[in-house]
Amino acid sequence: MTATASTTAPAADGRTLGLAHYAARGVLEHVLARYGATFQQQVALRAAVTADAPRTPDDLVAQVQHSLKADPADIRATLDELLSKQLLTTDGTHLRPTDAGRELLAAVGAETAPITARIWGGIPAEELAAAGHVLALVAERANAELAALTV
Numbered sequence: 001m002t003a004t005a006s007t008t009a010p011a012a013d014g015r016t017l018g019l020a021h022y023a024a025r026g027v028l029e030h031v032l033a034r035y036g037a038t039f040q041q042q043v044a045l046r047a048a049v050t051a052d053a054p055r056t057p058d059d060l061v062a063q064v065q066h067s068l069k070a071d072p073a074d075i076r077a078t079l080d081e082l083l084s085k086q087l088l089t090t091d092g093t094h095l096r097p098t099d100a101g102r103e104l105l106a107a108v109g110a111e112t113a114p115i116t117a118r119i120w121g122g123i124p125a126e127e128l129a130a131a132g133h134v135l136a137l138v139a140e141r142a143n144a145e146l147a148a149l150t151v
Contacts, residue, residue, distance in 0.1 A: 012134060024119065031111050035104055036085075040078045042108065043067055045087055045101050054094035069146065 010016060029039050037045075047063045048055060055063070061075045068075075079095065082088040087101035120128075 012131075017135070017138065027115055027119070028108075028112060031108055031115075034111075035108060037104065037108070038078070040064070040068065040070060040075070041082055041087075042105070044075065044078050045082055045097060045105060048082075048088055048095055049097045049102055049105055054091060054096050056093055057095055060095060 025039060028042070032039060032042055044060060044064050047060055047067075051059075057076065057079055060079060061072050064070065064075045064078070065072055079088065082101070083090065083095075085100075086098055087104060088095045089098050090096075
């Protein structure tokens with residue numbers, strides 16, 4: 001028997017958000033491990049691959065820190081790991097993804113696509129839109145609270 005959300009599901013809160021996040025992240029980390037990559041490496045590499053223009057290390061650190069709320073020193077270490085694995089390369093003062101870096105993201109994406117389809121499939125569009133709205137609002141408010149705590 002497959003467990004699914006029911007109409008009597010509890011209201012969304014921090015715990016349900018966290019449980020959903022860690023369940024989905026666990027799936028991704030399982031796939032990434034087969035490629036010898038970590039979640040933080042994937043986030044940093046994706047930031048480099050999807051950038052409109054080559055990014056400096058400081059730009060990538062800031063973007064990943066905004067996304068993950070991770071320590072900048074840890075993010076710099078992650079960039080060094082990506083450079084040593086030849087998934088990123090230095091181009092003057094910028095970092096660029098290598099073909100191997102792009103191929104890694106493509107392979108992980110291809111492997112996770114059917115899993116993602118099973119996870120998200122069958123959820124009505126209006127429910128996804130409502131959830132997206134709520135999650136964006138929660139992220140905005142949490143970022144504002146974090147900013148207030150760190151001044």
